[in-house]
Protein backbone atom coordinates (compact mmCIF):
# COMPACT_ATOMS: atom_id res chain seq x y z
CA UNK A 1 0.00 0.00 0.00
CA UNK A 2 1.28 3.50 -0.84
CA UNK A 3 2.27 5.76 2.05
CA UNK A 4 0.36 8.68 0.51
CA UNK A 5 -3.40 8.72 -0.24
CA UNK A 6 -4.35 7.72 -3.76
CA UNK A 7 -6.91 9.53 -5.92
CA UNK A 8 -7.49 7.15 -8.79
CA UNK A 9 -9.40 8.25 -11.87
CA UNK A 10 -11.26 5.22 -13.22
CA UNK A 11 -12.16 7.00 -16.48
CA UNK A 12 -15.70 5.58 -16.20
CA UNK A 13 -18.32 7.56 -18.09
CA UNK A 14 -21.34 5.93 -16.66
CA UNK A 15 -22.47 4.97 -13.16
CA UNK A 16 -25.19 2.59 -12.14
CA UNK A 17 -26.43 2.36 -8.56
CA UNK A 18 -26.05 -0.89 -6.65
CA UNK A 19 -29.60 -2.06 -7.20
CA UNK A 20 -29.78 -0.94 -10.83
CA UNK A 21 -32.72 1.42 -10.69
CA UNK A 22 -31.02 3.93 -13.00
CA UNK A 23 -27.89 4.73 -15.02
CA UNK A 24 -26.14 8.08 -14.80
CA UNK A 25 -23.70 9.46 -17.42
CA UNK A 26 -20.73 10.98 -15.55
CA UNK A 27 -17.48 12.81 -16.38
CA UNK A 28 -15.38 10.47 -14.20
CA UNK A 29 -15.45 8.30 -11.11
CA UNK A 30 -12.57 8.55 -8.63
CA UNK A 31 -11.56 6.00 -6.06
CA UNK A 32 -9.91 7.36 -2.92
CA UNK A 33 -7.59 5.18 -0.88
CA UNK A 34 -5.96 6.23 2.37
CA UNK A 35 -2.18 6.18 2.57
CA UNK A 36 -0.47 3.73 4.87
CA UNK A 37 2.27 5.60 6.69
CA UNK A 38 1.95 3.52 9.84
CA UNK A 39 0.21 6.41 11.62
CA UNK A 40 -3.56 6.44 11.12
CA UNK A 41 -4.01 10.04 12.23
CA UNK A 42 -1.41 11.14 9.68
CA UNK A 43 -3.15 9.01 7.01
CA UNK A 44 -6.56 10.46 7.89
CA UNK A 45 -5.23 14.03 7.68
CA UNK A 46 -3.38 13.35 4.42
CA UNK A 47 -6.64 12.16 2.84
CA UNK A 48 -8.24 15.49 3.80
CA UNK A 49 -5.50 17.20 1.77
CA UNK A 50 -6.04 14.89 -1.21
CA UNK A 51 -9.78 15.58 -1.17
CA UNK A 52 -9.22 19.32 -0.92
CA UNK A 53 -6.99 19.16 -3.99
CA UNK A 54 -9.71 17.23 -5.84
CA UNK A 55 -12.38 19.75 -4.82
CA UNK A 56 -10.09 22.58 -6.03
CA UNK A 57 -9.68 20.79 -9.36
CA UNK A 58 -13.46 20.38 -9.65
CA UNK A 59 -13.92 24.12 -9.05
CA UNK A 60 -11.31 25.00 -11.69
CA UNK A 61 -12.80 22.63 -14.26
CA UNK A 62 -16.42 23.57 -13.51
CA UNK A 63 -17.38 20.02 -12.45
CA UNK A 64 -19.83 18.94 -9.80
CA UNK A 65 -18.49 16.44 -7.28
CA UNK A 66 -20.36 13.98 -5.12
CA UNK A 67 -19.38 11.35 -2.60
CA UNK A 68 -20.81 7.90 -3.10
CA UNK A 69 -21.59 5.80 -0.05
CA UNK A 70 -22.54 2.17 -0.56
CA UNK A 71 -24.59 3.19 -3.66
CA UNK A 72 -27.67 1.62 -2.03
CA UNK A 73 -30.08 4.50 -2.63
CA UNK A 74 -32.91 3.66 -5.00
CA UNK A 75 -33.32 7.34 -5.89
CA UNK A 76 -30.83 9.44 -7.86
CA UNK A 77 -29.74 11.31 -4.72
CA UNK A 78 -26.14 10.07 -5.02
CA UNK A 79 -25.92 10.91 -8.73
CA UNK A 80 -24.38 13.82 -10.53
CA UNK A 81 -23.21 14.39 -14.08
CA UNK A 82 -19.73 15.49 -12.95
CA UNK A 83 -17.35 13.53 -10.74
CA UNK A 84 -18.35 10.78 -8.37
CA UNK A 85 -16.08 9.72 -5.54
CA UNK A 86 -15.96 6.15 -4.30
CA UNK A 87 -15.38 6.38 -0.54
CA UNK A 88 -15.57 2.69 0.41
CA UNK A 89 -11.80 2.52 0.99
CA UNK A 90 -11.92 5.41 3.44
CA UNK A 91 -12.57 3.33 6.52
CA UNK A 92 -10.24 4.37 9.34
CA UNK A 93 -11.71 4.04 12.84
CA UNK A 94 -10.47 5.89 15.93
CA UNK A 95 -11.24 5.15 19.53
CA UNK A 96 -11.47 8.38 21.50
CA UNK A 97 -9.19 8.96 24.48
CA UNK A 98 -10.21 11.26 27.32
CA UNK A 99 -7.81 14.01 26.13
CA UNK A 100 -9.91 14.23 22.94
CA UNK A 101 -13.17 14.77 24.80
CA UNK A 102 -14.44 18.13 25.98
CA UNK A 103 -14.75 18.46 29.76
CA UNK A 104 -18.25 19.76 29.03
CA UNK A 105 -19.33 16.57 27.24
CA UNK A 106 -22.39 15.33 29.11
CA UNK A 107 -22.54 11.82 27.65
CA UNK A 108 -20.85 8.59 28.62
CA UNK A 109 -17.24 8.82 27.36
CA UNK A 110 -17.12 5.11 26.55
CA UNK A 111 -19.72 5.55 23.86
CA UNK A 112 -17.78 7.70 21.41
CA UNK A 113 -16.35 6.26 18.21
CA UNK A 114 -14.92 8.30 15.37
CA UNK A 115 -15.39 6.77 11.93
CA UNK A 116 -14.08 7.87 8.56
CA UNK A 117 -16.96 8.30 6.13
CA UNK A 118 -16.56 5.08 4.13
CA UNK A 119 -16.94 2.66 7.04
CA UNK A 120 -19.92 0.51 6.23
CA UNK A 121 -22.57 -0.28 8.82
CA UNK A 122 -21.35 -3.86 8.59
CA UNK A 123 -17.77 -2.79 9.39
CA UNK A 124 -18.98 -0.73 12.34
CA UNK A 125 -21.06 -3.62 13.65
CA UNK A 126 -18.07 -5.98 13.44
CA UNK A 127 -15.82 -3.56 15.30
CA UNK A 128 -18.38 -2.75 17.96
CA UNK A 129 -19.32 -6.39 18.50
CA UNK A 130 -15.73 -7.25 19.41
CA UNK A 131 -15.50 -4.25 21.73
CA UNK A 132 -18.71 -5.05 23.60
CA UNK A 133 -20.68 -2.22 22.07
CA UNK A 134 -23.50 -1.75 19.61
CA UNK A 135 -25.06 0.79 17.26
CA UNK A 136 -28.09 2.46 18.78
CA UNK A 137 -30.09 1.64 15.65
CA UNK A 138 -29.61 0.84 11.97
CA UNK A 139 -31.60 0.14 8.84
CA UNK A 140 -32.69 -3.40 8.09
CA UNK A 141 -29.51 -4.00 6.15
CA UNK A 142 -25.88 -3.06 6.56
CA UNK A 143 -24.35 -2.25 3.17
CA UNK A 144 -24.58 1.53 3.56
CA UNK A 145 -21.58 3.60 4.61
CA UNK A 146 -21.99 5.63 7.78
CA UNK A 147 -21.92 8.92 5.84
CA UNK A 148 -24.31 7.56 3.17
CA UNK A 149 -26.75 6.23 5.76
CA UNK A 150 -27.04 9.48 7.70
CA UNK A 151 -27.15 11.63 4.54
CA UNK A 152 -30.64 10.36 3.64
CA UNK A 153 -31.91 9.60 7.15
CA UNK A 154 -31.71 5.80 7.10
CA UNK A 155 -33.91 4.33 9.82
CA UNK A 156 -34.99 1.08 11.38
CA UNK A 157 -38.01 0.75 13.66
CA UNK A 158 -36.59 2.19 16.90
CA UNK A 159 -39.58 4.36 17.67
CA UNK A 160 -38.17 5.44 21.03
CA UNK A 161 -34.75 6.31 19.67
CA UNK A 162 -34.82 7.54 16.07
CA UNK A 163 -32.82 7.06 12.87
CA UNK A 164 -29.08 6.73 12.16
CA UNK A 165 -28.39 10.48 12.06
CA UNK A 166 -29.77 10.70 15.59
CA UNK A 167 -26.71 8.96 17.11
CA UNK A 168 -24.27 11.37 15.45
CA UNK A 169 -22.48 13.77 17.82
CA UNK A 170 -20.03 15.51 15.48
CA UNK A 171 -19.15 15.88 11.80
CA UNK A 172 -15.81 16.58 10.17
CA UNK A 173 -16.70 18.30 6.90
CA UNK A 174 -14.45 19.40 4.06
CA UNK A 175 -16.08 22.53 2.73
CA UNK A 176 -13.54 23.96 0.26
CA UNK A 177 -9.97 23.55 -1.02
CA UNK A 178 -8.85 25.78 1.87
CA UNK A 179 -11.16 24.89 4.73
CA UNK A 180 -12.44 21.92 6.68
CA UNK A 181 -14.38 22.17 9.92
CA UNK A 182 -15.50 20.19 12.94
CA UNK A 183 -19.20 20.76 13.44
CA UNK A 184 -21.05 19.85 16.61
CA UNK A 185 -23.96 21.17 18.67
CA UNK A 186 -23.37 24.19 20.91
CA UNK A 187 -25.86 22.61 23.29
CA UNK A 188 -23.82 19.39 23.44
CA UNK A 189 -20.06 20.00 23.07
CA UNK A 190 -18.15 16.79 22.45
CA UNK A 191 -14.49 17.25 21.49
CA UNK A 192 -11.55 19.01 23.12
CA UNK A 193 -9.04 21.50 21.73
CA UNK A 194 -6.54 18.63 21.49
CA UNK A 195 -8.84 16.74 19.15
CA UNK A 196 -9.29 19.83 16.98
CA UNK A 197 -5.52 20.39 16.89
CA UNK A 198 -4.89 16.74 15.96
CA UNK A 199 -7.20 17.08 12.97
CA UNK A 200 -5.69 20.49 12.04
CA UNK A 201 -9.24 21.72 11.81
CA UNK A 202 -11.40 24.49 13.26
CA UNK A 203 -14.41 24.07 15.48
CA UNK A 204 -17.93 25.32 14.86
CA UNK A 205 -20.42 24.77 17.65
CA UNK A 206 -23.85 25.61 16.30
CA UNK A 207 -27.07 23.63 16.73
CA UNK A 208 -28.79 24.99 13.63
CA UNK A 209 -25.83 24.31 11.34
CA UNK A 210 -25.28 20.87 12.83
CA UNK A 211 -28.90 19.81 12.46
CA UNK A 212 -28.93 21.04 8.86
CA UNK A 213 -25.73 19.21 7.94
CA UNK A 214 -26.89 15.89 9.46
CA UNK A 215 -29.23 14.91 6.65
CA UNK A 216 -27.14 16.70 4.05
CA UNK A 217 -28.17 14.54 1.03
CA UNK A 218 -24.60 14.73 -0.28
CA UNK A 219 -24.70 18.49 -0.71
CA UNK A 220 -23.39 19.89 2.55
CA UNK A 221 -19.70 19.48 1.74
CA UNK A 222 -17.71 16.28 1.87
CA UNK A 223 -18.33 14.51 5.18
CA UNK A 224 -14.94 13.03 5.96
CA UNK A 225 -15.52 11.75 9.49
CA UNK A 226 -18.43 11.11 11.82
CA UNK A 227 -18.37 10.95 15.62
CA UNK A 228 -21.02 8.51 16.71
CA UNK A 229 -22.45 7.60 20.08
CA UNK A 230 -22.74 3.86 20.57
CA UNK A 231 -24.15 1.86 23.43
CA UNK A 232 -23.22 -1.11 25.56
CA UNK A 233 -23.84 -4.30 23.60
CA UNK A 234 -27.43 -5.46 24.03
CA UNK A 235 -29.54 -8.32 22.81
CA UNK A 236 -32.76 -8.08 20.88
CA UNK A 237 -35.33 -10.70 21.71
CA UNK A 238 -37.40 -10.76 18.57
CA UNK A 239 -40.62 -12.26 17.31
CA UNK A 240 -42.32 -12.39 13.95
CA UNK A 241 -45.96 -13.35 14.41
CA UNK A 242 -49.12 -13.46 12.36
CA UNK A 243 -51.50 -11.21 14.30
CA UNK A 244 -55.17 -10.65 13.32
CA UNK A 245 -55.39 -7.30 11.55
CA UNK A 246 -58.20 -6.13 13.80
CA UNK A 247 -59.03 -3.07 15.91
CA UNK A 248 -56.62 -4.13 18.59
CA UNK A 249 -53.57 -4.16 16.29
CA UNK A 250 -54.81 -1.07 14.42
CA UNK A 251 -55.03 0.77 17.74
CA UNK A 252 -51.38 -0.01 18.50
CA UNK A 253 -50.37 1.18 15.02
CA UNK A 254 -52.28 4.42 15.39
CA UNK A 255 -51.11 5.24 18.91
CA UNK A 256 -48.03 3.18 19.81
CA UNK A 257 -49.88 2.53 23.03
CA UNK A 258 -48.88 -1.04 23.89
CA UNK A 259 -51.24 -1.52 26.83
CA UNK A 260 -52.62 -5.06 26.49
CA UNK A 261 -51.24 -5.21 22.94
CA UNK A 262 -51.71 -8.51 21.08
CA UNK A 263 -47.94 -8.99 21.13
CA UNK A 264 -45.57 -11.51 22.76
CA UNK A 265 -44.95 -9.46 25.89
CA UNK A 266 -48.34 -7.75 26.03
CA UNK A 267 -47.97 -4.29 27.51
CA UNK A 268 -44.15 -4.20 27.53
CA UNK A 269 -42.91 -1.46 25.21
CA UNK A 270 -40.74 -2.99 22.50
CA UNK A 271 -37.57 -1.46 21.07
CA UNK A 272 -38.60 -2.26 17.49
CA UNK A 273 -42.11 -2.42 16.00
CA UNK A 274 -42.89 -3.21 12.39
CA UNK A 275 -46.00 -4.44 10.58
CA UNK A 276 -46.15 -6.05 7.16
CA UNK A 277 -49.42 -6.45 5.35
CA UNK A 278 -49.95 -8.90 2.52
CA UNK A 279 -52.98 -7.28 0.95
CA UNK A 280 -53.81 -10.52 -0.88
CA UNK A 281 -54.30 -12.53 2.31
CA UNK A 282 -55.61 -10.16 4.96
CA UNK A 283 -57.58 -12.96 6.59
CA UNK A 284 -54.33 -14.61 7.64
CA UNK A 285 -53.44 -11.49 9.62
CA UNK A 286 -50.50 -9.10 9.53
CA UNK A 287 -46.88 -10.08 10.04
CA UNK A 288 -45.80 -8.15 13.13
CA UNK A 289 -42.14 -7.97 14.09
CA UNK A 290 -41.44 -6.88 17.66
CA UNK A 291 -38.02 -6.80 19.28
CA UNK A 292 -37.42 -6.24 22.98
CA UNK A 293 -34.10 -4.93 24.26
CA UNK A 294 -32.37 -7.19 26.76
CA UNK A 295 -29.11 -6.97 28.69
CA UNK A 296 -26.33 -8.80 26.87
CA UNK A 297 -25.74 -12.21 28.43
CA UNK A 298 -24.35 -15.48 27.17
CA UNK A 299 -25.27 -18.09 26.21
CA UNK A 300 -27.80 -17.21 23.57
CA UNK A 301 -28.31 -18.69 20.14
CA UNK A 302 -27.98 -16.06 17.42
CA UNK A 303 -30.25 -16.28 14.40
CA UNK A 304 -28.85 -18.60 11.76
CA UNK A 305 -28.58 -17.92 8.07
CA UNK A 306 -31.79 -18.86 6.26
CA UNK A 307 -30.89 -18.47 2.57
CA UNK A 308 -34.39 -19.30 1.27
CA UNK A 309 -36.30 -17.30 3.84
CA UNK A 310 -36.32 -13.73 5.05
CA UNK A 311 -33.96 -13.28 8.01
CA UNK A 312 -35.16 -11.74 11.29
CA UNK A 313 -34.12 -8.19 10.43
CA UNK A 314 -34.89 -8.27 6.71
CA UNK A 315 -37.27 -5.87 5.07
CA UNK A 316 -39.21 -6.71 1.92
CA UNK A 317 -36.55 -5.52 -0.60
CA UNK A 318 -34.55 -8.57 0.47
CA UNK A 319 -36.97 -10.98 -1.21
CA UNK A 320 -39.71 -9.17 -3.15
CA UNK A 321 -37.66 -9.23 -6.38
CA UNK A 322 -38.12 -13.00 -6.47
CA UNK A 323 -41.55 -12.26 -7.96
CA UNK A 324 -40.78 -12.58 -11.65
CA UNK A 325 -42.49 -13.29 -14.94
CA UNK A 326 -45.85 -12.20 -13.65
CA UNK A 327 -48.91 -11.31 -15.64
CA UNK A 328 -51.04 -8.83 -13.70
CA UNK A 329 -53.84 -11.35 -13.10
CA UNK A 330 -51.42 -13.72 -11.40
CA UNK A 331 -50.00 -11.15 -8.96
CA UNK A 332 -52.17 -12.14 -5.94
CA UNK A 333 -51.26 -15.82 -6.21
CA UNK A 334 -47.59 -15.08 -6.76
CA UNK A 335 -47.37 -12.66 -3.83
CA UNK A 336 -49.15 -15.16 -1.57
CA UNK A 337 -46.80 -17.96 -2.57
CA UNK A 338 -43.75 -15.76 -2.06
CA UNK A 339 -44.85 -14.49 1.34
CA UNK A 340 -45.76 -18.00 2.55
CA UNK A 341 -42.31 -19.21 1.54
CA UNK A 342 -40.34 -16.26 2.88
CA UNK A 343 -42.06 -15.20 6.07
CA UNK A 344 -42.48 -17.81 8.79
CA UNK A 345 -43.56 -16.98 12.31
CA UNK A 346 -40.38 -17.24 14.30
CA UNK A 347 -38.43 -15.93 17.27
CA UNK A 348 -34.76 -15.23 17.89
CA UNK A 349 -32.24 -13.51 20.11
CA UNK A 350 -29.19 -11.69 18.82
CA UNK A 351 -27.21 -8.50 18.79
CA UNK A 352 -28.19 -5.67 16.48
CA UNK A 353 -25.27 -6.57 14.19
CA UNK A 354 -26.41 -10.21 14.04
CA UNK A 355 -30.01 -9.33 13.21
CA UNK A 356 -29.72 -6.44 10.76
CA UNK A 357 -27.36 -8.20 8.42
CA UNK A 358 -26.30 -7.86 4.87
CA UNK A 359 -29.35 -8.14 2.70
CA UNK A 360 -28.89 -8.11 -0.97
CA UNK A 361 -31.89 -7.71 -3.15
CA UNK A 362 -32.70 -10.67 -5.31
CA UNK A 363 -34.10 -9.67 -8.66
CA UNK A 364 -34.87 -6.05 -9.49
CA UNK A 365 -36.66 -4.11 -6.82
CA UNK A 366 -38.17 -0.67 -6.34
CA UNK A 367 -38.91 0.91 -3.02
CA UNK A 368 -40.71 4.07 -2.02
CA UNK A 369 -41.12 5.13 1.62
CA UNK A 370 -43.34 7.88 2.95
CA UNK A 371 -43.27 9.38 6.42
CA UNK A 372 -46.78 9.99 7.81
CA UNK A 373 -48.39 10.88 11.13
CA UNK A 374 -49.58 8.05 13.36
CA UNK A 375 -53.17 9.21 13.20
CA UNK A 376 -53.20 8.63 9.42
CA UNK A 377 -51.83 5.09 9.44
CA UNK A 378 -55.08 3.19 9.04
CA UNK A 379 -56.54 5.73 6.60
CA UNK A 380 -53.45 5.33 4.44
CA UNK A 381 -53.66 1.55 4.68
CA UNK A 382 -57.32 1.73 3.55
CA UNK A 383 -56.25 3.89 0.60
CA UNK A 384 -53.59 1.36 -0.36
CA UNK A 385 -56.11 -1.48 -0.20
CA UNK A 386 -58.60 0.43 -2.37
CA UNK A 387 -55.99 1.32 -4.97
CA UNK A 388 -54.75 -2.25 -4.97
CA UNK A 389 -58.29 -3.41 -5.81
CA UNK A 390 -58.13 -1.26 -8.95
CA UNK A 391 -54.69 -2.41 -10.09
CA UNK A 392 -52.72 -5.11 -8.33
CA UNK A 393 -49.42 -4.03 -6.79
CA UNK A 394 -46.62 -6.60 -7.20
CA UNK A 395 -45.35 -6.05 -3.68
CA UNK A 396 -46.49 -5.64 -0.09
CA UNK A 397 -47.22 -2.83 2.39
CA UNK A 398 -44.91 -2.35 5.38
CA UNK A 399 -45.03 0.03 8.33
CA UNK A 400 -42.08 0.94 10.54
CA UNK A 401 -42.23 3.44 13.37
CA UNK A 402 -39.47 5.96 14.10
CA UNK A 403 -38.99 8.76 16.60
CA UNK A 404 -38.99 12.32 15.26
CA UNK A 405 -35.51 13.56 14.32
CA UNK A 406 -33.89 16.92 15.07
CA UNK A 407 -32.23 16.92 11.65
CA UNK A 408 -33.61 19.83 9.61
CA UNK A 409 -34.42 17.78 6.51
CA UNK A 410 -35.08 14.45 8.21
CA UNK A 411 -38.04 12.82 6.54
CA UNK A 412 -38.88 11.35 9.96
CA UNK A 413 -40.24 14.73 10.95
CA UNK A 414 -43.52 13.76 12.59
CA UNK A 415 -43.58 12.98 16.30
CA UNK A 416 -43.43 10.02 15.91
CA UNK A 417 -43.28 9.11 12.23
CA UNK A 418 -44.77 6.02 10.67
CA UNK A 419 -42.78 5.06 7.58
CA UNK A 420 -45.03 3.43 4.99
CA UNK A 421 -42.90 1.31 2.70
CA UNK A 422 -44.03 -0.03 -0.63
CA UNK A 423 -41.46 -2.48 -1.91
CA UNK A 424 -42.26 -3.97 -5.28
CA UNK A 425 -40.78 -5.54 -8.37
CA UNK A 426 -39.25 -3.14 -10.90
CA UNK A 427 -42.16 -2.93 -13.34
CA UNK A 428 -44.74 -0.58 -14.85
CA UNK A 429 -47.32 -1.93 -12.38
CA UNK A 430 -45.17 -0.82 -9.46
CA UNK A 431 -44.58 2.63 -10.91
CA UNK A 432 -48.30 3.03 -11.66
CA UNK A 433 -49.20 2.01 -8.13
CA UNK A 434 -46.71 4.49 -6.64
CA UNK A 435 -48.12 7.33 -8.75
CA UNK A 436 -51.69 6.43 -7.82
CA UNK A 437 -50.77 6.39 -4.10
CA UNK A 438 -48.95 9.75 -4.22
CA UNK A 439 -51.83 11.33 -6.17
CA UNK A 440 -54.40 10.02 -3.72
CA UNK A 441 -52.47 11.20 -0.65
CA UNK A 442 -52.17 14.63 -2.29
CA UNK A 443 -55.85 14.68 -3.22
CA UNK A 444 -56.88 13.77 0.35
CA UNK A 445 -54.51 16.36 1.85
CA UNK A 446 -52.68 13.78 3.97
CA UNK A 447 -49.27 15.21 4.94
CA UNK A 448 -46.34 12.97 4.03
CA UNK A 449 -42.62 13.14 3.38
CA UNK A 450 -40.38 10.93 1.25
CA UNK A 451 -37.27 8.93 2.18
CA UNK A 452 -34.56 10.79 0.24
CA UNK A 453 -32.87 7.55 -0.79
CA UNK A 454 -35.99 5.88 -2.18
CA UNK A 455 -38.22 6.40 -5.20
CA UNK A 456 -40.20 9.66 -5.06
CA UNK A 457 -41.71 12.34 -7.23
CA UNK A 458 -40.28 15.32 -5.35
CA UNK A 459 -39.70 18.66 -7.02
CA UNK A 460 -39.09 22.17 -5.74
CA UNK A 461 -42.74 22.91 -4.94
CA UNK A 462 -43.25 19.60 -3.16
CA UNK A 463 -40.14 20.13 -1.02
CA UNK A 464 -41.49 23.58 -0.10
CA UNK A 465 -44.89 22.14 0.77
CA UNK A 466 -43.53 19.29 2.82
CA UNK A 467 -40.74 21.03 4.72
CA UNK A 468 -41.94 24.65 4.92
CA UNK A 469 -39.51 26.81 6.86
CA UNK A 470 -37.27 23.82 7.60
CA UNK A 471 -36.33 23.95 3.91
CA UNK A 472 -35.44 27.63 4.25
CA UNK A 473 -33.32 26.89 7.34
CA UNK A 474 -31.49 24.15 5.46
CA UNK A 475 -30.75 26.40 2.48
CA UNK A 476 -29.59 29.27 4.66
CA UNK A 477 -27.40 26.95 6.79
CA UNK A 478 -25.81 25.56 3.62
CA UNK A 479 -25.15 29.11 2.47
CA UNK A 480 -23.65 29.95 5.85
CA UNK A 481 -21.25 27.00 5.81
CA UNK A 482 -20.20 26.65 2.17
CA UNK A 483 -18.67 29.32 -0.07
CA UNK A 484 -20.57 29.81 -3.34
CA UNK A 485 -17.98 27.94 -5.43
CA UNK A 486 -18.31 24.91 -3.16
CA UNK A 487 -22.11 25.05 -3.28
CA UNK A 488 -21.81 24.73 -7.05
CA UNK A 489 -19.40 21.82 -6.74
CA UNK A 490 -21.62 19.97 -4.25
CA UNK A 491 -24.72 20.57 -6.36
CA UNK A 492 -26.21 18.07 -8.82
CA UNK A 493 -29.14 17.83 -11.26
CA UNK A 494 -31.29 16.09 -8.59
CA UNK A 495 -30.49 18.84 -6.05
CA UNK A 496 -31.51 21.50 -8.60
CA UNK A 497 -34.72 19.62 -9.27
CA UNK A 498 -35.45 19.72 -5.53
CA UNK A 499 -34.81 23.48 -5.52
CA UNK A 500 -32.27 23.02 -2.73
CA UNK A 501 -29.26 24.33 -4.67
CA UNK A 502 -30.18 27.99 -4.09
CA UNK A 503 -27.29 30.36 -3.52
CA UNK A 504 -28.56 33.30 -1.51
Ligand SMILES: Cc1cc2nc3c(=O)[nH]c(=O)nc-3n(C[C@H](O)[C@H](O)[C@H](O)COP(=O)(O)OP(=O)(O)OC[C@H]3O[C@@H](n4cnc5c(N)ncnc54)[C@H](O)[C@@H]3O)c2cc1C
Pocket residue numbers: 019066067068069070071072073074077078079087117118138139140141143144145146147148149150151152153154155156217218219221222223224315317318359360361451452453454
Ligand atom coordinates in the same frame (compact mmCIF):
# COMPACT_ATOMS: atom_id res chain seq x y z
C1 LIG B 1 -31.80 -3.56 -0.01
C2 LIG B 1 -31.99 -2.21 0.59
C3 LIG B 1 -32.47 -2.11 1.88
C4 LIG B 1 -32.63 -0.85 2.46
N1 LIG B 1 -33.12 -0.79 3.73
C5 LIG B 1 -33.31 0.42 4.31
C6 LIG B 1 -33.80 0.54 5.63
O1 LIG B 1 -34.01 -0.45 6.32
N2 LIG B 1 -34.01 1.78 6.13
C7 LIG B 1 -33.76 2.91 5.40
O2 LIG B 1 -33.99 4.02 5.90
N3 LIG B 1 -33.27 2.84 4.16
C8 LIG B 1 -33.03 1.62 3.60
N4 LIG B 1 -32.52 1.56 2.33
C9 LIG B 1 -32.12 2.83 1.69
C10 LIG B 1 -30.66 3.17 2.05
O3 LIG B 1 -30.36 2.84 3.38
C11 LIG B 1 -30.39 4.68 1.91
O4 LIG B 1 -30.69 5.09 0.63
C12 LIG B 1 -28.94 5.05 2.26
O5 LIG B 1 -28.77 6.44 2.17
C13 LIG B 1 -27.92 4.40 1.35
O6 LIG B 1 -26.64 4.59 1.90
P1 LIG B 1 -25.34 4.44 1.02
O7 LIG B 1 -24.17 4.38 1.91
O8 LIG B 1 -25.50 3.34 0.07
O9 LIG B 1 -25.29 5.86 0.30
P2 LIG B 1 -25.52 6.24 -1.22
O10 LIG B 1 -26.80 5.69 -1.68
O11 LIG B 1 -24.30 5.90 -2.00
O12 LIG B 1 -25.60 7.82 -1.06
C14 LIG B 1 -26.64 8.41 -0.33
C15 LIG B 1 -26.33 9.88 -0.12
O13 LIG B 1 -25.21 10.00 0.76
C16 LIG B 1 -24.28 10.93 0.23
N5 LIG B 1 -22.96 10.62 0.76
C17 LIG B 1 -22.35 9.44 0.84
N6 LIG B 1 -21.12 9.59 1.39
C18 LIG B 1 -20.96 10.89 1.66
C19 LIG B 1 -19.90 11.67 2.21
N7 LIG B 1 -18.77 11.10 2.60
N8 LIG B 1 -20.08 13.00 2.33
C20 LIG B 1 -21.23 13.59 1.92
N9 LIG B 1 -22.26 12.90 1.38
C21 LIG B 1 -22.13 11.56 1.26
C22 LIG B 1 -24.41 10.71 -1.27
O14 LIG B 1 -23.88 11.79 -2.01
C23 LIG B 1 -25.91 10.60 -1.42
O15 LIG B 1 -26.50 11.86 -1.48
C24 LIG B 1 -32.32 0.33 1.73
C25 LIG B 1 -31.81 0.21 0.43
C26 LIG B 1 -31.64 -1.03 -0.13
C27 LIG B 1 -31.10 -1.12 -1.51
